[in-house]
Amino acid sequence: MAEPDASVLDAVASALREARLVVVATGAGMSRESGIPTFRDALTGLWARFDPAELATEDAFRRAPARVFGWYLWRRKVVRAAVPHAGYDAVVALERFVPHVVVVTQNVDGLHRRAGSGRVLELHGSLERFHCLAARHAYPAEAVAEPLEDGEVEPPACPHCGSPIRPGVVWFGELLPEREVAAAWEAAARCGVMLVVGTSGLVHPAAALPRIARDAGAMVVEVNPEPSDLSSLATVVCRGPAGAVLPALVARLEGPA
Numbered sequence: 001m002a003e004p005d006a007s008v009l010d011a012v013a014s015a016l017r018e019a020r021l022v023v024v025a026t027g028a029g030m031s032r033e034s035g036i037p038t039f040r041d042a043l044t045g046l047w048a049r050f051d052p053a054e055l056a057t058e059d060a061f062r063r064a065p066a067r068v069f070g071w072y073l074w075r076r077k078v079v080r081a082a083v084p085h086a087g088y089d090a091v092v093a094l095e096r097f098v099p100h101v102v103v104v105t106q107n108v109d110g111l112h113r114r115a116g117s118g119r120v121l122e123l124h125g126s127l128e129r130f131h132c133l134a135a136r137h138a139y140p141a142e143a144v145a146e147p148l149e150d151g152e153v154e155p156p157a158c159p160h161c162g163s164p165i166r167p168g169v170v171w172f173g174e175l176l177p178e179r180e181v182a183a184a185w186e187a188a189a190r191c192g193v194m195l196v197v198g199t200s201g202l203v204h205p206a207a208a209l210p211r212i213a214r215d216a217g218a219m220v221v222e223v224n225p226e227p228s229d230l231s232s233l234a235t236v237v238c239r240g241p242a243g244a245v246l247p248a249l250v251a252r253l254e255g256p257a
């Protein structure tokens, strides 16, 4: 795989060595490198005839709960079969060199947690969490069995209030989880380095994070194989896949300073 300039990686590695807090902000590109389809790509096979906007809203769930629930269980199955790539391990390894590492992700696949990252803020929720529609009572993910085949699955009823159980993800028209957003904003304002990985400028309001970090004096590093809307804002651009760039950075931290 192509690797960015050694001098660029050296500069980022030395900023990482100095930093007290590093934020790693990840988007769909990070997941795609592990073979996880993006939100829109996830409409294949049986699901190809639907529009994501027809499946990822509260309205859609109220109208066709079994269809929406089945789609999310199918996506969870795809994610469970995927293996986190070397970039995820590199994010975990960063914790050995930096006092505080905060991962802020727009992805719902839970791969950062599975890889072993300690502090992960999932701004769009997770396919591994469920709660009821009416009162947001938490529902254990283990209690939601994997269906034998893809298709509609009737959601279980909440044991507390009887309301249907829904996926713990943020749907169109919903606000991001307040606590996670506040923690992400605070980390962005305090970090020494922000690595922005596999995202084409981030979806609003998460798109504000790199700007907050840069305005507060952090080094903002774009890690992406393609140029994006973020490139002009970034202090440093590491052009390449996360699975190559992040391990290369960690290798430098492991080597002599």
Ligand SMILES: [Zn+2]
Residues within 6 Å of the ligand: 132, 133, 134, 135, 136, 137, 158, 159, 160, 161, 162, 163
């Ligand atoms: Zn409930």
